[in-house]
Amino acid sequence: MTSMAQYDASDNASAEQSLSPQASRLREALLELVHGLPEKGSRRLPSERQMMLAFSTTRITLREALGQLENAGRIYRESRRGWFAAAPRLRYELLAGLPFHEMVESQQRQAMTHLLSAETVAASRGISQRLGLPESAPVYRIVRARAIDGRRVLYVEHHLRPDCFPGILSFDLEGMSLTALYRQEYAIRISRVDYELGSTVFGGPAGEALYAAPGTPAQRITRVNRDQNGRIVDCDDEYWRHDAIELTLSAVPRPG
């Protein structure tokens, strides 16, 4: 209880109390280190070899402790680049329907979008099913990486029905929000969403785009969007660095 008081600043009394007693010394030391980092500027931890010497342990043991703190979302790593202290989580209100930039900036943080690709592709089986199209039908695919305060935390793949958004690929997809484009250029507004949330790991393009080491935990958020007429217009697959978000949701349960 005492040793873990700072392990998680939040008030969850029951998880995250006393992890294994042996390694706790190391984790505590690491958390102290994390807390000692400046708010602004480099949130980078010393190199593994430095820390290993400083705490007089081995690399394996150190990495074990780092991995647990990574799972807890207190620190993260960029592949082959080092370990960093995690920033406070972004609060992602699922039903607010806010574009990424507005959501981020409303929390006094800086948002940035990188367009990775925007092209017409043949729909995979899963995508075609979700969009209600025949397999291999042409769809627009827009892939973006999004950053908060300079750190890439989200990899998104959008798949759009081309019949709903003809020629959308020629717009400025890096600067504008898709939902704004939908509304302004196509008079389509998202009025129903089906979410699916689950945990996975990074790997492949998503991992590379976010500099995430393979096997790192990730939060998957899949969405199917319908317009005001109930027609499915697009779907998207989001892969978040799991330490970067906290999802919130306020609603009326169905059966009441």
Added chain:
Amino acid sequence: MTSMAQYDASDNASAEQSLSPQASRLREALLELVHGLPEKGSRRLPSERQMMLAFSTTRITLREALGQLENAGRIYRESRRGWFAAAPRLRYELLAGLPFHEMVESQQRQAMTHLLSAETVAASRGISQRLGLPESAPVYRIVRARAIDGRRVLYVEHHLRPDCFPGILSFDLEGMSLTALYRQEYAIRISRVDYELGSTVFGGPAGEALYAAPGTPAQRITRVNRDQNGRIVDCDDEYWRHDAIELTLSAVPRPG
């Protein structure tokens, strides 16, 4: 792509493709092993030492691979007991408002609840804030562990406002759903919920109750419940084995 085709049966084209090339051999072999396990009966993997010999590698390397599959939710471990192949995830429809047993049984699986404790305690700071009570005010705390098909996957702590549910601790809290009790005995129905979802790790009572090794990834679901008059009546903290669930949600976004 090819090697990872079976790595995740779902259709996420972009994450989880090619993890590190060296360890991929090991992961593939482990996944084959997992797929070779019987649907019914023991889903247990061989001991680490056996696998290490079978794949002619070291324990450290093997455990690294196991850890990545654990993060991906393909396998899980019970502390000091061994590794097991994960079952398909339970679909948890957040807004369905279904009691645990109904949710589980509607998916042709077997539910079980273990009452760990039910008592009056002084509210911690966080709990009192969430319930709108002064700090250290008495509250009912009900702690339960819940299992699907015999495996404990959920640790829940409920905190109830005693003024809303006088004497509720003397009911059968193991066999009945709380929401059913609320409705039948107190004429209270939950008509608004505030969710908060995030990733953490197991440790402390939650970890022990689920046999989860410390540092294992967990899915936290926190909820504050209001009755038909908008009054906060209780809140709960759920800690799920992250491989055991997939959250779904279908709703109308706010601004449209």
Added chain:
DNA sequence: AAAGGATCATGGTCTAGTCCAGATTAGGCG
């Protein structure tokens, strides 16, 4: 000043062990 290349540091991967505590199991005893 920009481009290119060489060097160095870092994390990623892996080997080969040891010791320990908790969980399981097989016996033995009442």
Added chain:
DNA sequence: CGCCTAATCTGGACTAGACCATGATCCTTT
């Protein structure tokens, strides 16, 4: 047949290294 104990097995924790590919940096060359 049930209870208890002792032996065994298992994962948890840790030591002490090594090699490699990539990322970062600095320095030269153009």
